[in-house]
Amino acid sequence: MRFIGILPIVFMVALGLYAFWDLKIDGFQPPVPADRLAQKNPEIEAIMAPHGEALKTGLSNRIVPQIDESLQLVAEEFGENSAEMNQALVDTAIMLSQSSRADLADDYMLRAVNVSREVYGTNHRETALALNDLANLITDAQDLDYSEESIAHLTEAMEIRQNVLPSNHPEVLVNKVNLADQLFLQWQNEGLEENKANLDTAASLLTDVMSFHAEQGEDANAFDKAGVQLLFARVSFYRDDFENAAQYFDETLSPVAPETDPATYLVFNNAYAEHITALNELGQTEKADQMRANIISFLQTDPVAEATSDGTESEPAPAQ
Numbered sequence: 001m002r003f004i005g006i007l008p009i010v011f012m013v014a015l016g017l018y019a020f021w022d023l024k025i026d027g028f029q030p031p032v033p034a035d036r037l038a039q040k041n042p043e044i045e046a047i048m049a050p051h052g053e054a055l056k057t058g059l060s061n062r063i064v065p066q067i068d069e070s071l072q073l074v075a076e077e078f079g080e081n082s083a084e085m086n087q088a089l090v091d092t093a094i095m096l097s098q099s100s101r102a103d104l105a106d107d108y109m110l111r112a113v114n115v116s117r118e119v120y121g122t123n124h125r126e127t128a129l130a131l132n133d134l135a136n137l138i139t140d141a142q143d144l145d146y147s148e149e150s151i152a153h154l155t156e157a158m159e160i161r162q163n164v165l166p167s168n169h170p171e172v173l174v175n176k177v178n179l180a181d182q183l184f185l186q187w188q189n190e191g192l193e194e195n196k197a198n199l200d201t202a203a204s205l206l207t208d209v210m211s212f213h214a215e216q217g218e219d220a221n222a223f224d225k226a227g228v229q230l231l232f233a234r235v236s237f238y239r240d241d242f243e244n245a246a247q248y249f250d251e252t253l254s255p256v257a258p259e260t261d262p263a264t265y266l267v268f269n270n271a272y273a274e275h276i277t278a279l280n281e282l283g284q285t286e287k288a289d290q291m292r293a294n295i296i297s298f299l300q301t302d303p304v305a306e307a308t309s310d311g312t313e314s315e316p317a318p319a320q
Contacts (some may be wrong), residue, residue: 102140249275
């Protein structure tokens with residue numbers, strides 16, 4: 001009976017402890033504010049830097065075990081889930097990527113993402129940065145233009161950045177362009193009607209970035225501006241928005257003529273073909289025919305371009 005009598009007291013104590021625990025969880029404070037990046041720890045930089053220098057000489061199979069030993073020392077000194085461990089993992093992934101070992105780098109960056117969630121929380125700029133880098137490393141590791149994993153990571157990174165950073169922050173804008181590019185490449189490779197909504201999303205993301213460039217006026221980076229507009233033109237083409245496609249192709253593609261740098265044409269030959277098709281769709285056949293004639297003349301006068309061209313004369317069919 002005495003035990004039954006103290007049950008209400010036990011219950012109240014347990015409830016108080018739970019409330020305290022719940023308050024700690026809900027009131028989680030990251031080591032640095034959510035809109036900032038953590039400062040680098042010089043001690044971790046000193047530990048990891050020699051591995052980066054060693055990787056420049058090659059022999060990564062011998063150096064990676066040494067990196068793992070250093071990571072174990074960091075974990076023992078600072079903890080598996082610590083800001084220092086996060087820094088060491090990110091440094092490792094970047095070093096391996098720069099040494100053309102993306103096949104190893106993405107695993108370390110994935111570990112960094114998981115540690116960052118523990119240390120900084122999911123809704124934090126550090127976590128978004130790691131997710132963005134992981135997305136890039138995955139496509140490099142798999143030797144792909146795009147991957148569904150990368151799209152998922154870039155989407156999450158963008159959502160976090162939009163929550164914690166101003167809408168015109170460079171990291172938000174670059175994230176939007178990267179995600180739009182991945183969505184476009186997915187459509188271009190798969191061409192599935194059910195994925196056409198992804199093209200609409202890509203167009204919306206790029207429109208946001210172009211609006212910011214318009215606000216900047218002459219202060220906008222010309223190279224970045226042209227790259228975004230060209231991607232928007234290609235996205236517009238596959239959305240059957242030929243008017244926008246033709247307009248932005250006109251603004252970004254240099255005319256093809258005998259004096260054109262072959263590398264310029266070879267890199268953008270698909271875009272030139274899409275431009276011609278867009279003009280035909282708009283009834284601007286004379287302009288399209290002249291552009292085609294210029295390209296044919298260019299190919300006939302440049303054997304390198306002719307030998308390596310995809311064949312601009314065979315125009316892509318408009319997406320239905």
